[in-house]
Amino acid sequence: MSPDVSLATPDQRERVVATLADAFREDPAVRWMFPDDDSYDDHITTFAGGRFDRRMPLGAVWTVEGGAAVALWSPPGGDGGDTDEYPADVAERLAAYDNAVHAVLPAGPHWYLGMLAVDPQFAGKGWGRAAMRAGLERAARDGLPAYLETSNPRNVDIYRGAGWQVVAETSLPGLPIWVFQHG
DSSP states (O other), rough: OOOOEEOOOGGHHHHHHHHHHHHHOHHHHHHHHSOHHHHHHHHHHHHHHHHHHGGGGTOOEETTTTTTTEEEEETTTTOOOOOOOHHHHHHHHHHHHHHHHHTTOSSSSOEEEEEEEEEEGTTTEEEEHHHHHHHHHHHHHOOOOOEEEEEEEEHHHHHHTTTTTTEEEEETTTEEEEEEOOO
16 A cells, blocks of 8 residues: 655644654765764754755655655755855855755756655655655656755665666765766
């Protein structure tokens, strides 16, 4: 049975942010951006919350079970970028990561899967794929390709198994980045 996927609502923000914080706690890119254990929770909450706040009104955030799984997409034209305030070192890492990824993304219109997460206690149920699929269906209806990136080597085969293809690779010091296209 397929899980119920729906567009996020403002009242799901807290649950979505908690899912993202828990799911990305050991993610190589997120830990590269926010390496300090003492400030991780504050920074990831700001980061994930800001992305939710910009993408949810655009109809670009899909959830399962009220946020136990979430796919945060950027529609064509983006979502306004990161406007949150961080200490200088964190802001520098965020900008470096963003610049590295955007340097290899296409200039034309596309949908971009910025964050995909499942609350660890619900992993393995297919909820992440279901949330992701809703965004892929939207991109297909728009006649546009979809892109995502990962720095987690474990995710490369997972995304390939979901129909994504690596179309570019880049890196930052100690951090490989694979860029995928679907459609």
